[in-house]
Amino acid sequence: MAKKLRQDASVVDGYGYLTNIAFDSVVFGFSGASLKILLMEYHNTGLFALPGGFVKLNEDLNAAVKRGLKERTGIDTIYLEQCYVFGDKARHQPAVMNTILKANGWAVPKEHWLLDRFISIAYYALVNYNDVTLVPDALSDSCTWYDITKLPPLILDHRLIVAKAQQTLQANLDSKIVGGNLLPKQFTMKELQQVYEAILGENIRRTTFQRKMLGLGILKRHQKKYSGKAHKAPYMYSFKKNKTAFSKQGG
């Protein structure tokens, strides 16, 4: 708790953080056959934004993003990919941040560090929907899931960040283990297909998809899953470890 207080203190005056650098994360989860992302709603403003944060002076960039995501989701080992850096000067809109701070009861001077210009490094994360315990930050009422096809308006260029993350996720769908990070350890072929369909935004032919996935040789077949429904029970699958390597690059 003492630690938590010191962190808040440094956010107040900016001490202990790299300046002009922020990060924002698009956290993808999968539930009810559709793709969802995490959004924060700021107190008394009706404003929605992506979860984000700042990098400490003695902290790796990637570690900072993981720290931020752990605070929101409770997850320790989270799957992360960089997707783009947003650095236009037009994204510097101190009025927006001022609105949020004021609605929170923070009266800050004009030259407060949070009102300065930030370049935002955008990441996307993949989590198992059922593993997360959502926690809003000090400025927010809520941190909750929103269907990617039904997002409320977002502050600044956050809608653009989401679009870019979605685009990157689509591009990475074949080269990275996406399904394995969005689904539980074991899953059915149908669930995996639904993940692909939600990410690509299009229907996939069942038989072709099954053949292709099995052909990759990265799935391990387990027992059948008896759902109680009146039809043939599907097999459960898991991803074999280290087949399509998880991203682990220097930073």
Next chain:
Amino acid sequence: MAKKLRQDASVVDGYGYLTNIAFDSVVFGFSGASLKILLMEYHNTGLFALPGGFVKLNEDLNAAVKRGLKERTGIDTIYLEQCYVFGDKARHQPAVMNTILKANGWAVPKEHWLLDRFISIAYYALVNYNDVTLVPDALSDSCTWYDITKLPPLILDHRLIVAKAQQTLQANLDSKIVGGNLLPKQFTMKELQQVYEAILGENIRRTTFQRKMLGLGILKRHQKKYSGKAHKAPYMYSFKKNKTAFSKQGG
């Protein structure tokens, strides 16, 4: 010239730039059937590095990178793609920068802004080898082309940045117009194939390559090119505009 002096002045004290943020560019060119990149050699140090720079307070990030590249290459409209952000704290090695500054006759105090920690946003650029006019910066003896397969040791994590850029270029080879930016307006099929081979680092079957390229429908055929050699003259081609769209995303 007055402008140039003011820029130097601001680099000296850091005034006018965003703090903690730098960019580095891997500039690809194609010549003699092989892929080359631009490297700077610092005065009296034997140290090689990628061309880079800093972002002005009132400047878009992408514009800053373009400004930096224009200073080195003389090219105005340069093809750029982001590739990765390097933000580990381990890349903060003030001793290296100090060596470079000292060799240049700059005695700087310990808390000089150039000795601070920087997060580097890495870009790659594609240029037509014959269009560039290379200009070293104030700290460098030279700015010249090096074959991608024969690079000297580079400072800090610049070797890693090159590797990442090469990787990204490979991944983008099919989805972006790479050849059209590395080659002159018109080129032969053989030259285009050599670009692909240099980027992928492997040989490509001639007939299959030709069939695939023509099949894409993005090439326009022009007259033959008579080289004076004793064999059939190849056709010249150019890329049709806006077929595989140039990257143009918000920032």
Next chain:
DNA sequence: TTTTATTGTCTCAATATGAGACAATGATAC
């Protein structure tokens, strides 16, 4: 035992790709 909603596998056609054959050049040597 039937019925119904799946699921797993096969087959056949339609494309795409790998690998080579081969005729058609351009200049040069004779």
Next chain:
DNA sequence: GTATCATTGTCTCATATTGAGACAATAAAA
């Protein structure tokens, strides 16, 4: 002129890969 040689452009054929559907095998309920 004619023969030679190093390409280049286009085919052809065998070999994957993918699209689209057929069909038998369930699992539980009627």
